[in-house]
Structure formats: structure tokens, C-alpha cells
Amino acid sequence: MTATDPQISQTERTRTGQGRSWSERGLGVIAIVIAALCVLPHIAVLLAAILGSTETLASLIDTVLPGYIGRTIGLVALVGLGTFAIGTGAAWLVTMTDFPGRRLLEIALVLPLAFPAYVLAYSYTHILDHPGIVQTTLRDLTGWGPRDYWFPEIRSMGGAAAMLTLVLYPYVYLLARAAFVAQSASTFLAARALGAGPIKAMLTVSLPMARPAIAAGVLLAAMETIADFGTVSYFGVQTFATGIYTSWFSIGDRGAAAQLALGLLAFALILAVLERSSRGDAQYHSGKRQEGMARINLGTKGRWLAALLCALPVLFGVIIPVIALWAMALGSEQDLMSRRYVRFIQNSLTLSGVAAVVTVLVAIVLGTFRRTRSGPVSNAALYVARLGYAVPGGVIAVGLLVPFAAFDNALDAWMEATFGISTGLLFTGSIWVLVLAYMIRFLAAAIGAYEGGIAAVSSNIDAASRVLGQGVIGTLRRVHVPILTPSLLTAALIVFVDVMKELPATLIMRPFNFDTLAVQAYRLASDERLEGAAVPSLVLVGIGLLPVILLCRRVSKG
Template sequence: MTDVADPNPAAIAWPEPVAVPRRKAGWLAWVALSVSLVLLSPIIAVVAAAFGAGSGTWAHLAATVLPLYVINTVVLVVAVTVGVFVIGTGTAWLVTMCRFPGKRVLEWALILPFAAPAYVIAYAYTDFLQHPGPVQTWLRALTGWGPRDYWFPEIRSLEGAAVVFTLVLYPYVYLLARAAFLQQSACTLEVARTLGRTPWTAFFRVALPMARPAIAVGVSLALMETLADFGTVAHFGVQTFTTGIYRAWFSMGDRVAAAQLSLSLVGVVLVILLTERMQRGGRGFDSGRRFDTLPEYRLEGTRAWLATAACFLPIALGFLLPLIILGRLSYLNAHALFGERYLTLILNSFTLAGCGAFATVLVGLVLAYAARSRPGIQSTIANRLVSLGYAMPGSIIAVGLLIPLTTFDNALDAWMRATLGISTGLLLTGTIAALVFAYMVRFMAVALNTLEASLGKITLSIDEAARTLGAGTGRLLFRVHLPLISGGVLTAALIVFVDILKELPATLIMRPFNFDTLAIQAYRLASDERLAEASTPSLVIMAVGLLPVLLLSRQIARTRPGSGS
């Protein structure tokens, strides 16, 4: 028989408490800081060029077209913000929380426009809606009107660019908003219902505020993509900061003015990001304990079919209709989609996208985890500055990267000639490694924001509990955090993969000799007004981008069992 325990607490052999080590700036913080400085090198080169001696182009731009750049850019930003927020958040809530005809198909099909670059959609709609296009030709044949007897919306306009960007970029918000809704607590939503809240009120008062961080990330990514785009606004003839940068750099030959415009563009993005973070403050958005299934609101009658139409319309306008237009053009011109030329372009595109996505997510994970495990103002500022690369046009990053690379290659070649009498040539410039580095600078915001959002869902009490059990930084990452954020890691990798697949300016400038991609082929043909021929590589870009897009939607659906995917 066991002895009765001594009632004196002092006599009980309590286990020795495990001291929680203080988190000082260790090797991970220094690695993150070093990586951030390396990634900032192209931007630093552009900043340095902005303070150089120009040829007076900036004064000319400020006195003539700079106000137009500002107005067009602001209008475009506001229009795209409203469009992607309404479409992305609304459709994400409908397919997550409601039951209506076609839901199971629409919940993955809503991500399809993400596979198409904005400039490809712009080419398709230009051919479809311009004066000699099929729509206006059919309208004149039906009514007997002449060319000046009617008014028709001009697709090549600021409004047309805003519509194209909205149709293509809303999946950023849809993806992250849907993932946030799937992660929310069913208990919280049920409590709102028991308190008399309607589904509509529960959405605005409960679900939307809890999903705000994810939605804000999606909107900011869409805005940075809009600000950095060149192909769409140039094709539509809309003068923005980006077109001004290209004109100053390549037409006027003034890199100083182009760099100054680039800094102005980055300033706009910085204001957007800081405003959102200041409004959010230090408030948390943890939804608490999650159940296996979310409550679904069954829609019937007119409401059900309106929900189906609301989810189908973005898919039809952002993917299906452009696909039909491009398919028709390619079929009429009898282009071989699976010829040897296009198989080589596909292989080149996949190689660059795969290497770039792997490297970007790997480095992004280091930066995001360093900011979480070693929080401080330095890591926060470093991560925000690194994210600014997404707002800069790819050509500016490419040229900013070429400055240090060519300087290093020329210095090494001169030293080897003087020392050993041999020439090393260009070792880094014009290589796949240099191009992958440019992709990392360009798309680090995509990976970093997604990884930070995933890590932010893990409460700090889990970290402290693991540290009290003796887990170090590396073990905590691989044994605890990575399994919990595996979906976020895959999401970041697939988004970066598709973005690189569609990237044009950086690839055009920095690719190895005779190393073409699908995006380059489409741009070359479209710039020569050979839109029918450009339809073939454009179709392949959309087709190749479908696989990661579908895998991405499937992965998000798996983040909650019983979600109805």
C-alpha cells in the first residue's frame, strides 16, 4: 500500500523548472539582415543613380506629364482596390459559407484568371472589342450603322486597364480571403448567429474583420502588381509612372530621371503599406479554436442563382472569354501548339519558374522566420524594404542588378588578365543564376507576405511551450512550424511560380543569349501588331499556368476537412 502524500508543499519533490532562454539576436537574425542587404542591392543601385547628374529630363517631366502620371496612377489604384476587394472577398465568402448550384466547380474555377497575364488579356480584349473586331463588326451588320453613327466604350483607356487588372488580379484577394475564412472558428460564427445576427451581418461584423490581415495582403499584392505593370498600360496607351519610367530610360536615355520616377513609384507603395499597418495597429485577429466543419447557408431560388452568376461572371470575363478569343485566333492562323519550338519555350519557362520559386520561398522563409523568432525594428524594416521590389518594374530591377554584376565581372576579368593572362568574360551577367536573383528581388513580397500571414496564425504560446521543452530555433522551425504552415509554403511557391511564368521585362533584359520564354515570344509578336500569331504563346502561358493554379486551389480546400471542396 502506498504512503499518503505529505500535505506540506515544501516536502513535495517538484521538478526543476526549465528556464526559458532569452531570445537575443543570434545567427538567424544576422543571416536575415545579410540576405536583406543583398536583395536590396538592385534597389540601392537605382537609388544611387537617382542622385546622379541628369540631362534635365526630370524638370521637363515635372512641368508637362508628371501630374498626368500621378492622376492616372491614383485613379488606377483606387479602381483596382475596389474591384479586387469586392470580387475577391465576395466570391470567397460565397463559396466558403454558402451552398448553391455549381459551388463545387466554381470554388476552384474562380482562381483560373490567375493563370493569365494582364497583357495577354489586354491583347485578347483589344482584338475582340476594337473597331474592326468581331463585336463592333457584328453590331454594325445588325443595325446598319456607319462607323460614326454610334458610341462604343474604348477598351484602350484608363477604364479598360482598370477592368483588365481587376479581372486578372482579384484571385490574389480570393486566395488569401478564402484561406482565412476556412481557418476561422465555426464556434465564433455560430455564437454570432445565436445572438441574432443574420449571415449578412455576421459576415461584416465577425468574419470580415477577422480575415482583414489576409485580405489586406491580397489587395496590397494586387496593387503592387498594378503599379509595376508595363505591358497592359503601354498597350492601352495609359500614361502612368511605369510608362514614364520606360520612356525616360529607353526613349530619352536619361537613367537618372527613370530612377527618380522609380523612387516616386516606390514611395506610393510605401504609403499604401504603412497606412494599412498603422490602421491595423497591434490588434490581433485570432479566431480561436476551430471545428472540423463550417456552417453552410443554403441559398434557394433567386438568391442561389444570383450567387452562381456572381461567381461565374469573373471566371467568364477573366478567363473563359479571353481563352476563346485567343483559341479562335490561333486556330484561324493554324499555329502548332505542340511543335518543337513551343516545347522548348515551355521547358525554358518551367526551368526559370521552378528555380525562381524554390529560391524565393527558401529565402522568404528565412526572413519571415527571423522576424518571428527574433522580432525587432531591424528585421521589420528589412522585410518591408525587401518587399518593395515587387512594386518596381522588372526592367528597373534588371538594370539595377546589372550595374553591380557587370562591375564585378569586369573587375574580375581585369584582375585575371593582369595576373594570369586569361579572360574570364562575363561569369554572372546573362546567366540563369542572375535572372533567378532578379526574380527573388521582384517577387519576394509575394512569398514573404504569404509566409508571414501563415506564421501569424500560430500563437506565440506554442513557441514558448516548445522552448520550455528545450527546442532550439532550428528544431522549432522543422518540427513545429513547418508542418503547421506547409499549406502556406506551397501557396507561396505556386503563386511565385505562376508570377515568374508571366514575368516579361526582367526576363527580356537578363535572360541568357538565345534563351527565350513564352512571355518573350508573345511580347515580340504583339509589339509587331501580329496579334494573331501572339495568340499561340499566350494560349500556352495560360495552359501551363493552369496546373499550379489548380493545385493551389486544391491545397487551400484541404486546409479544413469537410470544407466541401
């Protein structure tokens, strides 16, 4: 029986229609409020930047701002080139060729996603810095003094770019690999038949067809690069991200922080616009891959060279950092079971758990609103909710603290004048505002997981549920959620781990004396206590491996 069957009584039509109307209205109101909260930090940053004093900004323009701009652009360029080369090259090798260990490396190449870039920075500083094992061994073997030789400086923009490249290339690798797998075998074989060698066919056929996916991966890496604070701060590379933190805490000028945040936000949006405009109206039709493509024979030397090239990112991005962190942790005086560390772990788990649940619930609300009332309003709400992923955590932190601090101060002044009661700071510095920042920052990931799952649910199932008397909430509770449970759990796990690793927003917005594992690792590393920083860093990496292992399972299934 369908939703339009004439046998359905008018009473039944009215009852289900009214239920749907009320539930949809409530859902629409909640979705619009959520969208308004998501766009709040953008508006707040814009207003604070316009209304704030430009005295500090003028001083920054004369001194450090040109350096902020140049180093941010340079860092993005280096990381973009590095992630493109490693991610695309590795994806093509594991997809189109055969070499020893290919199946294992195909999965292992995803593992660096579990590492925050600043954790890699701590481990490689311990290895490559002047007192590290590499330079110490070099001096012992040669008898050289500290000034008798040149060694690359790890605490530099090049070092920061290397750390970020090692943890971000999997974005490009995963998307490029998926694009290569989906390509038609006939197009590549046609290029080979016309006399093109394997490399030329890859450059002229496979690479252009995979360009949209590769560009999307590089864009994700670029977004993460401009949002990074822990790595550049530890290496002393002054970028927009470090400038925001310095202006807020060291200079104490929130207007200048908002102005720098606005510049960083504009930079992030320019990256997205440039990537989209560079594609123009280009379209690539790969057709259907009717038959499996025979893997290219690289020869004996080529096979081992391919294995080496694919193993190097895993070696430098996973194996060496884990060994270094483990050795540092064994020599530290940090007790993971002490009351202090238990509190750090509890704080991290609390923030991550609450943020994951809230973010997934919000994604369900927005996705359901769009599914039940598709139109300009629901589409706009979903679009606004996705913007947070393109915005660095420091920008969101500044954008939320400015309006909530103004509201707290105004409320306190009014209560004091009217009732003689001081309310203090109700929102500023609270866990809930910090959770709101996390939700805005990582909501796009939860929405993507929801949409991936709901795409497999036919609209006919919704219609059948309505005929059986279920409204929007009933359909969601009894039909959608049971079907979407795997996707929703994956989304919650991804947000959970992202929140565990998030540093700039946590540093700026955390409540007083409410430190997390990420903050503790950053604090110890800032004090040059790298062995102590290894302990919370290892915990972060261990937790970060959970979603990566799930991702690896999906990669292994093709």
C-alpha cells in the first residue's frame, strides 16, 4: 500500500500529516538555530575585526605581518607539493603496479593519519636536534666539534613542512587511489597502444582523469596546514596561526587577534575558490571498468624501487616516530597512572565524548531536515554547517569568545545594576562553549558520514513508515538510526579522535585548570621536556589509531 493509495482513510491522512507538520517545524527551527551557531564565529570575527582598534594591527604590519603571510604561503606550497608527490605517486604504484609487500604497504600508507603533526615534531626534534642521537653519533664517529659541520635545522619552515607532509599525504593518497581504481582500463591501454610508456601514460591519461580527486586531497592538506598551531609554534615558525595566539594572550588585544583570524579565514576561503575555479568546466568520463587491468611489469629493479618508495613514508611517518616516542617515554619521569595524568585523560575523554555525541546528533538533525524538507533553507543550513572544516580552530575560538564574552559582561553589568548580583562569566571559559567550537570545527565530517549512510536508504522506506503512522521523529528513531548505526558510530569515532588531537581551540578556550593530553604534551614540549611530552603523545597516537584501523579495513576490502 503506497502513500497515495485511495484506501487510506482521510483520518489517517490528517493524523500523519499533522504529526509530520509539527515534527518538521520543530526540526526546522532547531536546524536553523544550529546553522546560526555555525555561522556565528564567522560573523563575530568579521565584526570584531572591523570594530576593533587597528593600532596593534598597524604595528604588526610594520613588523611581523609580512612574515606571517610569506611563511604561511610558503608552508602551504611546500606541504601541497609534498603531499601531491607522495600521495599521488604511492597511490599510482599500489594501484597500477605489482611489487613485494604491495598489499601490506597499501594499508600501511594510511597509518600516518593517526599522528598529530606536533607529535612527529617532538619525536624528530629528539632524534635530529643538536643533542639528538643522529648528531651525537656523527660527532662521536668523526671527532667533529659543534661548529665543524653543517646539519639541516629541524626547527625551521622546511622541518615544519616535512612533519605536516608526513601526516597529511594520506588525504591525497586515499582520494587518488580511489580515483585510479575507478578509472577505465581501456583509456590507459589505449594510450599504451598508441606508443606511450607506463610513465607517460600515467602523466597524460591517469593523472588528468584523477585530477579532481587529487586536487581535493591537496586542498584538505592545505586547510590542515594553515590551521596547524602545535608544529609551527614548537618549531618557531611564525604564521597566522601563531600570530592569533600571540595577539590574544601575549599582547592581550582581541581586536588584533580577530583581524588576524579574519585574514586566516580569507586565506582558507581563497584556497577553496582557487581550487574550484582552476577546474572550470572540465569533466572527465572514465566509463566502466569492464575488466581488471593487468598490473605493469616494472622489472626486478623497478619492483624493489617501487617497494622502497612506498615504504619510506611509512618508515618516516610511523615506524621511526613510534620507536623514538617509546624510547623517550621509557626514560621520562611521567607516570601515566598518577592522579594528575588520570585527570588529563578524564578531561580529554570527557571533551571528546561529549563533542562526538553532540556533533553526531547535530548532523542527524541537519541531515533529516534536508531529507524531509529539501529546499533553499535546508540546503543553506547544511552548507553553512560544512564551513567549519575550512576554518582553523583558532579562528573559531576567537569567533566564539568575542560574542560570548560580550554577552557575559553585559549580563553581569545588568544583574549588578538591577539586583546587586554578580553573575560572573557564565559562558566564557566553560566546557560547553568549547564543545560548541569542536562541533562547528568537525561537523562536516559527521555530516559526510551521515549522508554516506542515508544515501542507501530509499525514500520508499520513509513513505512506508509514514503510512504506518510514524512521523519524522518516529521514522528517524525506528528506521533511520538502526540502519545508520555503523555510519554514525564511525562519525562519532572520527570526531572523538579529532577532538583529542585539536590544540589551538583547546589552548584558547579551555576552562581554567582544565588541561588535556594535547595541552600537556604541548606544555612539556614548550619547556623542552621532550621525554615527558612523549607519554601523552603516545596516548594520543594510540587513540588516533582506532579510526585509522577502521579506514585500513575499508581500504583492504577495496
